[in-house]
Every structure is written in C-alpha cells, then in structure tokens.
Amino acid sequence: MTDSRAILLVQCPDRPGIVAAISSFLFRHGANIIDFEQHTSEDEGGVYFTRLEFQTERIDLPLEDLKAAFALDVAKPFAMEWRLTLAAERKRVAVLVSKHDHALLELLWTWKRGDLRADVSLVISNHQDLRASVESFGVPFVHVPNSKDARPEAEARMAELLDGKADLLVLARYMQIVSPEFVARWPRRIINIHHSFLPAFVGADPYRQAYDRGVKIVGATAHYVTAELDAGPIIEQDVGRVSHRDSVDDLKHLGRDLERRVLARAVKWHCEDRIIVHGNKTVVFS
Amino acid sequence: MTDSRAILLVQCPDRPGIVAAISSFLFRHGANIIDFEQHTSEDEGGVYFTRLEFQTERIDLPLEDLKAAFALDVAKPFAMEWRLTLAAERKRVAVLVSKHDHALLELLWTWKRGDLRADVSLVISNHQDLRASVESFGVPFVHVPNSKDARPEAEARMAELLDGKADLLVLARYMQIVSPEFVARWPRRIINIHHSFLPAFVGADPYRQAYDRGVKIVGATAHYVTAELDAGPIIEQDVGRVSHRDSVDDLKHLGRDLERRVLARAVKWHCEDRIIVHGNKTVVFS
Amino acid sequence: MTDSRAILLVQCPDRPGIVAAISSFLFRHGANIIDFEQHTSEDEGGVYFTRLEFQTERIDLPLEDLKAAFALDVAKPFAMEWRLTLAAERKRVAVLVSKHDHALLELLWTWKRGDLRADVSLVISNHQDLRASVESFGVPFVHVPNSKDARPEAEARMAELLDGKADLLVLARYMQIVSPEFVARWPRRIINIHHSFLPAFVGADPYRQAYDRGVKIVGATAHYVTAELDAGPIIEQDVGRVSHRDSVDDLKHLGRDLERRVLARAVKWHCEDRIIVHGNKTVVFS
C-alpha cells in the first residue's frame, strides 16, 4: 500500500481566517485532512504555526499544481513560510559518528525495523571501529579522519560525500567540532545529541561535570546544530535519576540509554516533518 | 479583564470538509480561533473529535443566535454532538469526602489560588472531621451520614443538596459506594479518584493488594463514575516507584501524593472543557 | 584485571546480632566489605535479608574452606539460607525467543558491550527468523519448533540443550506457554517479560486490552516464571504515557522500548546476584 499522505507545515503572522483559508482550500481541491495541529505563540507578536496531514488520493490537481495554487491563493495573502512534503518521499539520513556505537545502532535498528520514515544512506566516521557493525546493516561506511588540525580537509571530504546526497545529518556522538562554515551548509538539518540536560554542562565531559556538581538527575538533549556550540534549538530532552552511589561510569552507562532514546525521537520527528524552528526554539507537533 | 473566550467541543462521524465547515463558519461570524485541536479515531468507523477556543469579542451575533446558526449550518449537516461554553461561565463543583483530607485540600488550594476555572460550591461528608478545614476556605460543609444501610436516605439528602446547584461532583476519597440510581443523575459529571493504577487492584484496599502482589510501581486513577464500580472512562493516571523497602503505609503515603495530583488534573481538565467521553474512553485535549 | 569480589546473599529469621556475626566473621578472615545492603521485612514475622560484596584478595582461607567455616560459624546458628558467588564466575544465559527481536537484541548488545556480568550462551527459537541476527553476535542459534501440540517434544528437546549448560533462562517475548514441569526444572531461574503493567492485563494481547480499557499509561513487567501464568515474583516494571491519539500499534511501539529496558535491567540484576525471592515477592538490592 502506498502512503498517499502529504504533510503541510506553515508559519505566518497570526490573524483571523488562517484556519478557514487553509482548510477551505484543501477541501475545495479534494484533500481530506486527517490530522491537524496548530499553535500560536502569544508573546512574540503572535506567530501562527500549523501542521496538517491530508490524503492526496482524490485531489483534483497534480501535486505541483496544487502547490502553485496554494502559494497564490493562501500562502501569499497570509505571508506564510510553508513546506509541503509527501510522506512517501523518504528523507536520506547520513550519520556522523566516532567510536561510541549506542546512538548509531539505535538509529540503524529503528530504521531496519521500519519505524523510521527515512533511509540511513551513509555513515561517516573519523575512526574505523564501527565499520563492521554498520556494514552488517547494508549501509555504506566511509572513514574520514578528522582532528583539530585536519578539520578543513575532513570537512571538504565530507561535503563532497554529502552534498546533494543527504537530507539530514545526525551527529550520533561525533566527538569533533564542526566549523560554522560546515554548519552553514546544512541549516536546521544537522541534529546533535548532547550528553547533558542543556543548558547545564555545556562543553566537554558533561557526565564528569554532573558528577562533580552532585546532581540527582542527569539528562540528554537533542538539538539542531548552529554556529554556537551546544546552543542551537532544542528538539527533545530526557532525564534519569542518579544518586550518591553512582560513579562517573555509572552516569555514562545510564546516559547512553538516555542519549539513544532522545536522539532517536528527535530524528524520527524531523523525518516525519513534525518540527518547525522559530528563532532559537522548536515547535514539535505530536 | 473579562475572559471572552468560548470553547467548542464537537464529535461526529468523520468525513471530508468538517474543519472547513467549522472554521469558515466561525471566520464568517467574526470569531477568531485561538486554539484548535482535533483527533480522529480510526478504528471505530471513524469518529471526528475537536476542541476549539475562540474569541467572542467581535462576533456579529449574540451568542445564543450564533449557537442557533451553528446548529443549523454546521452541526446538523455533519450530525454533530456538540457543546459551546463560555470560559467566563465557571462551573460549580461539589466535593464528596470522608475523612482523608489530602485530595480535597489540593482542590481547595488550587481553587483558592485561582488555578481552577470553576468554583467549589459545597463539600459534603459522611463524617464531621473535615468541617473546620473546609469552612476556613469559606466553603459550606454539610454532614450527611452514610453507610451501607442508610444509603437511600443519604443519597436522597445529597440529591436535594446538589440537584441544580452543582455542575460536577468530585469523589475525593469518598469511602462509600454510590448507587447506580445516584450515578444516573450525573452522567459523565462525577469524577472519582481510585487509589490504584486501574484496572489493577479494583475494589477495596488497593495499596494492600499492591503490597501483597509485590509491584514495583503504584498508581492512581481519576475516572468518570459509571454504574459499574471502578470501570468508568479513565481521565488521568500517574505512578510512582516503590521497592521492597516500602510498607503498606509507605505506599499509602506515596499514594496520597499521586491521588491528589491526578484528581486535581482531571477536575481542572473537566472544568476547562477539555474532555470528550466516547464509549468507555476519554479524549483529553491538551 | 581479575575481579576478585565475592557476593554473599543471606535470608534468615530476624534477630539481634546478625550484622555483627557476619561482619566480624568476614573481618576475621581478611575479607574487606565494599558494599553492604540489608532489609528487614517487618510484617512477616521478621525476615532479615542482606547482600554484601567483599574483596577476596586477602582472605586467609581458600574460598571453599571459607564457605565451610561460614556455614558452621554463622549460617547454622542463625538458620540462614545463603549463597556465596564470585563476581568472576559469569553465569550462562540462554534466551528463548519467537519472532520479535527487540528484547533479544537489547540483551545481546548489552552483553557485547561488556555491560552484562554473564555470557549469552545459546538462543533457542520456535522460528528461524532471527537466526542471522543471533549468529552475527557469535552466539549459537537452535531452532526448536513448538506449538500447543508439540509442546512435550519441544520441551524435552530444550531440556536436553539446556540442562547443565545454562544458569538462567530468559523468555524474551517467547510466545509459547511453558509447562509447569519445564518451569520446575528452573526454579527462580526463568525470567519472563510480560508486555503489561502486571497484574493489569494478564494473558494474551495486553496492548489491545490496554487500548480497549483506555488507560493513560502502559507498562512492562519482568518477573520470575512460576507454574501460574503471569503470576510469578515481579522483578522490575516500567511505564510510559499514552493518550487517545495512540493506536494499538502505537502502544506496541512504545511498549517495545519499555519491554527491552525492563527485561535488560532484570537480567542484569539477576546476573549480579542482586535479587532474593521471598514468597511471591522480590528483594532487589541496588
């Protein structure tokens, strides 16, 4: 059975009549709305956000024409930023990883089981360690050495491998800094997992920082990568309890579970077009 | 500042055009939609549920006329069950209680602080113990003795006190069975807190049952009361961890916290018209 | 580095002097206690439970002699049931599975990463589906067809494969009933994962049952298997929130995450000798 749903994401200045305009347009063209969620941010001058899913089976125009008509009839009058995607068009996900396998394997598993509306098309690592694990899933693995000094070459090589061939980059515990120039190639399309409850414990070795501060709860944060380290829009977070009994290693073990779950959710939501970024924050439709 | 919002709750057979019909109607009459949530139950022949909040300040008709027009133009063609309420019309909540004060006090506090869009109008108890606590909130307290044998008289007396004077009955650890006849007077308008994670541990002394079974998590459940004991539509549940170290009394202590939180949420949601009951289940809009 | 720790598990009637007797005995023989947890069940005539970890490096007797001395000097006077194991003696874990891979793979992963103080020695399945996945971990996979009618033959074949070759059996979503006779071969050494928050939703298709009841939270339960279905001592449970938006399939997806986490924890604790079964309940030392 082909998935004939389309997803419409919209953000625009809030004013009366938006829902009526969108829903009447879709109804007029034979598109049956099956899911509809909206949000209005009150304290920023009023921005309206919405996500719709609708059936395309009985639309009265080819999709491209429907898009053109929507742009003219609805999007323009309401000054909308919008995006219309077909559920059947699966995104291509590339994963950057170093030596830790937990976050990567969780993604590969989720994908292999059919729970990810996307395809893992490539894994790049600055180490060789995970080659066999990755290739056993039938996914290409490319070793691109990277380090503080080799960064420009490494990033040039990765850009070559990725540009035009991936829709989303996932840093699944990639232990290298990515340059602002590299980030700029993938605006709002790089997701990182940070192993703390941001904004606590920015930077290196957050479990050690958490241990030293004596917190009773640790966390993990998935966020879009921006030029500033660990400061991009947060997509998802989760936490787990710890106690004085837990060593730094115990925090790392617990944290692995948090990291892989949080990252898998964030990637899944991105691939299902559930996220709108606004300023430095995300709207995540459920 | 008067709250000029109205809330519309709708359920009807699913079919194309519902969103367009509702939103166009409201737009045409000057009602600005500020919140809109919907749900479609796929596996029961397709039922459409929605909750809208809209501003009534600039509507072009008196509210009663708007209702009549909605009935004719939208509700009838789509065979809708619906309800339109003004946020400013606060519901009157009566609480039935025995000797435990935690769930009752939580409601009184929430109300006193202005966090409940409703008024606690009366507390009825089969014991005198909580009179002073209740009256210190300025809420009338009536003692109606009740027991297995005195049930008919007790319920007649309560009906007299309540009929036409309360919109919602809350059983905040009311340790008496209520008869099917009494329940029938208040369809979908009695909320009970059961001190277990239903459907586990139906009936008496659920913490003892939980202790004896050796569970590692206990819970509390708020549900609408129906003729069958502890079997009505669940509104909200929450849980907490326990261990072999916890005695039955420890479970009760922990449980009190769960009970009062779960009940307060359920009552709040009911009073904000966030709940639609369908069959033996609830749709709870966030 | 060899792990030179030993773990002592004790249960006995409570009375004064137990801690002093155990700790003095160990001190006298050069065994340095590094972890010590105890519990007293007050309401069953008083049973004392304890778990100790101690270093064996400087003990003044061979381990077998130390055991004999402990039996005579301490265990006998206090009527103790006890067990002394070396952390370095890894248990052999056999897994029974049908077609679902999530709980099995989580165990294999945990083991491969070195987070399980045990070895997965064998996987038996009544289907061929998971052979490749299992063998890629270097673990033997044996196909033993099973069904209501073939049960005696299947269980005889499994007993042959397992007796004397496994210390723990894990039913990682093994969709077959095991007979009381089979269970009796492995007292307190079979762990099952049930896909509900027991005792709610005993039996078949618990996610469907949960969906039909309209619960707001679902769970998973790891327990020791006894002759009565889904009624054995609970080791661990966990839960996750659901809403009216979730279909039966959504519950299954969410549930998979709960199942694999809960089962992995229970197996880990069993393998680290953290669990004492008493009556139909467990004491789980942290």
Add this chain to the structure above:
Amino acid sequence: MTDSRAILLVQCPDRPGIVAAISSFLFRHGANIIDFEQHTSEDEGGVYFTRLEFQTERIDLPLEDLKAAFALDVAKPFAMEWRLTLAAERKRVAVLVSKHDHALLELLWTWKRGDLRADVSLVISNHQDLRASVESFGVPFVHVPNSKDARPEAEARMAELLDGKADLLVLARYMQIVSPEFVARWPRRIINIHHSFLPAFVGADPYRQAYDRGVKIVGATAHYVTAELDAGPIIEQDVGRVSHRDSVDDLKHLGRDLERRVLARAVKWHCEDRIIVHGNKTVVFS
C-alpha cells in the same frame, strides 16, 4: 507508643573492619540494628559513610554513656565524624518566606498530618500576606521587613528570633539574598528551594530563562545554602515536561508543583537524619 529508635550517622576514611566494629559495639550493648545502609566513595581516597537505625529499648547503658563509649571504642580508632540522635527528639524547623505560599503550605500540611518528624516552630516573612494562613495552623508568624538596604537589620532581627530556637531554616521561596555572615550561623542547616534544574538557570527568574532557552523539561532543586548563591550541595531535584505550548506562566504553575514536592522531600530527609554532606555533595540514605 514512644519511638525508641536512635539514628547513627558516620563518615570516616575507609578501611577494613568498620562494619564489624560498629555492629559488634552495638550488639554488645544490646542495641538491635533495624536499618543499616552504607556507601563508600571510591574516588576521593575512599570515604566510608553509614546510617544505622537501632532500637534503644534494651541498651545496657544510659544513652549519654553509650555515646561516650562509642566515641572511645569506635569513633576515635577509625577517625569518625559522627552524630547520634534519637528519633523521638523532633527538630524545630523555622521557615522563611515571602509571598508565594505553595512551598510553605506543603510543609505545614505535611507537618500537620504527622508526616514530618519535626515541628514547624516559626514562620518569618518580609511580607504580611501569609500571616492568616500560617496562624490558622497554630504556628507563630513574625513579619521582618527585608530589602537590599535593610538587610543587616533584618538579619540581626532574624538571628535574634532564631538562634537557639530552631534546628533547621527552610527558605520556602524567600525572595531575599541572605548574607554569607547569616549563612555562617547555620552551616548545613539552611535548605533552599531553587526553581530550576540546577546548575541550569542560576539566579533570577529561572522560568523566564527556561522559556527563552526553549527547554523541553523544567525542574526544581533543593540544596543546602552556602555563601555562593545557588551553588550549595544538592539534596533533591525533580523535573516535569513542558512543550512549545507552555507560556512562562504555565512553567511557573507546573514549577510550583515541582518546588513544593522537592522541598518537602528534602526537609523530611534532613529531619530524619538521612543526609550526610561531604564536600559540595550529599549522601542521601533511603
């Protein structure tokens, strides 16, 4: 029934024989151990921590003599810091508060219900707002105006009211800075509730900070107050989920629930002598 339990808290350099020494001493003197928990911090040169509860009914010496004997026989040889308290000696708790009542009322409730092993002896506020609420519990309320400029006078007045008359100070949303000099009078005996998941969002208006950062989870932290603002040893934390739908006010509402629960737990544990402070961290026995 008088509570005849005593609680012993110990911290000392780790070395073999501590458990044997303590438990033999107590056994010798007729003290029956009913709860025993210990912890060894591995990475700070090895510090041993323990908490014991024992029955004093059959001890063979007056308590003061038992203390003297313990000091000589056990504490001195092992260089212990220790504290022995009777469960029946209830601590006197004074609460400092401004205008928010939720954290204060939770404490008063918990106390009134008999769930706090302590007495609330005094409430001091820099505002008059909560006088009636406090006095309805039969607790004295004293208004001590405070502000940046009046701090020295305010703190002198409070010291006069408190010195020798309270064992624990609780800052239940006291919106004034306390000076290092004031803090120094109450080492490890002032508990504050900070309305964020520390160390995130130190300082003023943490809910606004959390909202602006777009976090998906907010928290509250109870900690001992030290000279450095919001940097003292953390006792307890808890968190709750938020989403893009939540305004700053929503975060504050949710946060109130977290704050009162977290603070009540921390105060309860302190009053039950469950906490040992070591460096800037806490060991909290369960």
